[in-house]
Amino acid sequence: MHSPDHPTTPPRNVLTPSMLNRLVRGLLEDALPLVWIEGELCNVSRPASGHLYFTLKDAGAQVRAAMFKPKSGWLRFKPADGMHVLVRARVGLYEPRGEFQLVAEHMELAGEGVLRRQFEQLKARLDAEGLFEASRKRPLPRYARRIGVITSATGAAIRDVLSVLRRRWPLVEVEVLPVPVQGREAPPAIVAMLRKASAAARHDVLLLTRGGGSLEDLMAFNDEAVARAVHASAIPVVSAVGHEIDFSIADFAADLRAATPSAAAELLVPDAQALRRHLEQGLQRLRLLQSRRLQSQTQRVDHLLARLQAQRPQARLARDRERLAALQRRLHAALHERLRLHAHRLDRLHARLLAQHPRQRLLLLQRRLAERERSLRQCMNHRIDRAQLTLRHSARALQAVSPLATLERGYAIVFDRDGHVLRDARQAPAGTPLRARLAEGELSLRVTDEP
Structure with a gap:
């Protein structure tokens, strides 16, 4: 037996306070990893660090708790003493002081948790029915x-x-x-x-x-x-x-x-302002497109007007007259050349006759000469008739498209003071002097403002 005056031999596995607190903390966290706790808030404080410290209590006990940033900044309400809350927290131990505490992960008002579950259940049921499709x-x-x-x-x-x-x-x-x-x-x-x-x-x-x-x-x-x-x-x-x-x-x-x-x-x-800007941009594009289209159409009209001027009846009549005159000149030249050739041949025959002096041959040659002369004249008359017929056909065709024929039917052509043909009444305001050409003669006119 050991004497009471002598100390007993200490055990081998001696714990320090730090080791003990660390061991207890591990046991608590393993046994209760995450719990929901409902209680009343008291001793609520939020220092400059942004962490939230508070005590959760009921009628019989209380426990210290902390909520660290950034989770403390996500709260949808401002915690205050006396509030009844529902907290989801990890159970632990604050090792430096050996104090039992909760580390809160989430906090909501006590009634809000029930409402949230009802919300999720209704949402799931209506979604299953297809209301949210x-x-x-x-x-x-x-x-x-x-x-x-x-x-x-x-x-x-x-x-x-x-x-x-x-x-x-x-x-x-x-x-x-x-x-x-x-x-x-x-x-x-x-x-x-x-x-x-x-x-x-x-x-x-x-x-x-x-x-x-x-x-x-x-x-x-x-x-x-x-x-x-x-x-x-x-x-x-x-x-x-x-x-x-x-x-x-x-x-x-x-x-x-x-x-x-x-x-x-x-x-x-x-946005009315944005829509106004969009419309103004569209109007600018439309005006640009309209300007380009108008320029293109103006060029096309100018081209068509030039073609029309080249094909007007007066120009066609002048060309046909020049062509007819050229044909007449060619015809007269051809007739003159044939006459010259026949005259030359006659001169040669006459010389031969003079050289031979036979009276019968002379008579025969005279008859042949007369026949050739008749044939030549018939040919010339036939060619002249054909040329005249062609000329009459051309004259009738030109007369059909000539503006003079239109005048013969009672129409008139109105010219301004510069001799330009007037096509639009808006080009002649009241008081403008005009000149009207009729089938026979011309009239001097002046525009009045009477209807």
């Missing part, structure tokens, strides 16, 4: 003439919507369809207004909206009846409920979801 989403009208806004008539959302609509598209007609957006009376009122607006068919599009708030504040838009009324609406529905991070069942059932009421207003109407 993208194939049934209808496109919004490009230029809405009348918009129905289903919201509170006194809320901030309607002010934001009206401000954006007036700035972007003042032509649109906005009709506020007032309903309560919070409380038990809100869902049936929203359903009734949706059905009434759908049956009236007065609007091109409906906007269902309200400002931000907690999940409990937005529950009127997570109602099943509201979602089915949005889905059944005969008019396209845009949903803009809460802030950008908020989603409601009505958002999924609507034809389009907007992040905020102001964003919804921007989606519903075009």
Whole structure:
């Protein structure tokens, strides 16, 4: 036996406080990796570091807790003493002081967790029924003439919507369809207004909206009846409920979801200034195209006018006259040459006759000469007749297209003081002197302003 005055031999496995705390911390984290705890907040503090420190308590106990950045900055509400919250946390031990604590990963108001689960269950059920299918989403009208806004008539959302609509598209007609957006009376009122607006068919599009708030504040838009009324609406529905991070069942059932009421207003109407710039650019392109087209047509008209001037009756008559004169000159030259050749032959025959002096031969040659002379004259007369016939045909053809023939039928050609033909009455204002050519003679005229 050991004497009580002598110390016992110490054990081999001796723990230090650090080792003990580390061992306990490991045991706690392994046994309880993640837990949900509901309780009341107290001793809430947020130092300059941005971390959140608080105590979670109930009627019989309390436990210290901490929420570190950046998760503490993601909270949708400002924690304060006395709030009843639901916390998801890891159970641990703060080793330097050996204090039992919670390290919070998520925090929400105690009632919000139940509402969130109800939200997810309803969303899954309606999604399974096909209420959220993208194939049934209808496109919004490009230029809405009348918009129905289903919201509170006194809320901030309607002010934001009206401000954006007036700035972007003042032509649109906005009709506020007032309903309560919070409380038990809100869902049936929203359903009734949706059905009434759908049956009236007065609007091109409906906007269902309200400002931000907690999940409990937005529950009127997570109602099943509201979602089915949005889905059944005969008019396209845009949903803009809460802030950008908020989603409601009505958002999924609507034809389009907007992040905020102001964003919804921007989606519903075009920007008048941008549209004006687009129209001005289109007008400039149209004017440029019109100018180029007019220039091309003007060049074509000038070309056709030049061709017409080259083919007018006076020019054709002059060309035919020149051609006829050339044919006559050639004919006379050919006749003169043949006469010269025959005369030459006659001279040779006459010389031969003079050389031979036989009277019978002379008579024979004289007869042959007379026959040849008759034949030559007949040929000349025939050629002249053909030339004259051709000339008469050409004259009749020219007469048919000549403006003089038109004058013979009682028409007149009007010239201005410079001798240009007048084709448009607008070229001769009152008091303009004119000259009219008739079939026989000319008349001097002056334009009056009498009808």
